[in-house]
Amino acid sequence: AQEKRAPTERLIDRFSRYYTPGVVAVAALVAVIPPLLFGGAWDAWIYKGLAILLIGCPCALVISTPAAIAAGLSAGAWRGLLLKGGAVLETAGKITTVCFDKTGTLTAGKPQVTDVISFAQPQAEVLRLAAALETGSSHPLAKAILDRAAADAIAIPPAEAAQALGGEGVSALVEGREVFLGSPPAAAARAALTVVQADQIAALNDAGKTVSLLVADGAIAGAIAMRDEPRPDAAEGLAALKREGIRTVMLTGDNRRTAEAIGRQLGIEVRAELLPQDKLRIVGELQREGAVVAKVGDGINDAPALAAADIGIAMGGGTDVALETADAAALHGRVKDVASMIALSQRTMGNIHQNIAMSLGLKAVFLVTTIAGITGLWPAILADTGATVLVTLNA
Structure with a gap:
């Protein structure tokens, strides 16, 4: 201190x-x-x-x-709010704008399957083949599919000659059939999408969901939609900041449709499809406009903006580099802890x-x-x- x-x-x-x-x-x-x-x-x-x-x-x-x-730092620590010294504690009370990362900060960072859609194959078959492709993968979306298959008690067949295709998806032979699971553009390059299917995918994206398409036997077999749900306290935490007259902004690298859907749900201003340097630039622009800026994030790509902000706040459970770079940490990972930190200051x-x-x-x-x-x-x-x-x- x-x-x-x-x-x-x-x-x-x-x-x-x-x-x-x-x-x-x-x-x-x-x-x-x-x-x-x-x-x-x-x-x-x-x-x-x-x-x-x-x-x-x-x-x-x-x-x-x-x-x-000393009493303020101690009271914060009791509540899982760690602040690195008196200067941080004093500045926190002057914050006028809070910039949030999306994944892992406003959302739980744990995608869940929300929809399994049948096109050419039944829903259970779509999920069974997708789970076969994703077995062994540690990717969050793969884990979501495997968790859903386990919840539905689906027996997963073995996959052969599996390969990950960078930026597209994954393919393998399942029970002698050539199967692919990946992004809509990559799937459309392998099998034609109908207008109805394209409209369904667009509607899912507008709802803030990530869509993976399954291609089996040269046809679009079905779709699996997943969404990283907002943290349970995210809306409450943002509302608490707004009541204090503090502006809130989401800075995310996610696609604009998904980000705007989450933004509408939480009632927060959205800036999407950003690289780490874009987040850093936006923090600098807000400071030049006279705002006292807090940046809240949990990942490596948040570190530059965390360092540049007047106060950098790392979410508990985030990467070591985010925790090290930040001036403060919300160890319980609750969005409402940001408002609590400002109130404590x-x-x-x-x-x-x-x-x-x-x-x-x-x-x-x-x-x-x-x-x-x-x-x-x-x-x-x-x-x-x-x-x-x-x-x-x-x-």
Whole structure:
């Protein structure tokens, strides 16, 4: 926390450098000027000078900010919100725009099969052949198909001569039949799509779903649609940010139709089909427009934008490089934790302002009462130590 100290803490430290010598000078003048120039009693005015020294001691003022920052960082850690120092905690409360990655941040990062569509083969056969092709693959879409086949208790036949075709899909021989599963353009190059089939695929894409087509025996056998569903708390988390007047933007490399479908569902501004350098550029553009930008992501391609943003927030469970690059981490991976982090910062800054007002206010009151002869050394000691205790308790 000391390596990245909050700007307010640095300001208080600079203030104390001038404040403390100033208090010593005022106390000396109070002790010396009245007896020398106005015939005051030396013992009475030296006593008042000592009381002013005690009242002016900056302990409460200097501890007011680090106590609140330490309490804020600790309170965040209890809730799975890790912030790398006071500077991050203070800046979080000033955020005006939050940019979210889609996959693994706004969505769970675990695609699920939503539709199995029959064209030339029954649904069960479409799923059976697709699962045969995907057996052994670690790709998230392959896992979704295998999970659905397992849930439907489908017996998966062995595949022979399987090969992955870069950017297209996968092909193999299943029970002596040549079978291909892949993207609509790659499938259309192997077998003609009817207008009805093309319309069905477009409708699925508009619903935010990724579609893989199965080609068997030289014909389009069927389609499998998958979608990476939004996190359960995504809409709630975005709504919490909007209530605070914070702009939210989705930055994703996914195709525009899928991204816009998820964006409509969650109510967030969408910028799609982006490369990592595009995300970095957009963060820079928003900053030049005067926004204080937070970038939330979990992947390697988010790291440049995480580093460039005023606050980079990594989602728990993300890549090591994202966690290392970010200024803060939401360990529970909840979208609403971003709003919680901003609220924690604002509460901490409010606490700091209360502490500063409390410490300076008590000093001002006892300074006046001491010079007026109403209070002496013991109340001054109580005011100094009491203020330190009060601001620490308040933090």
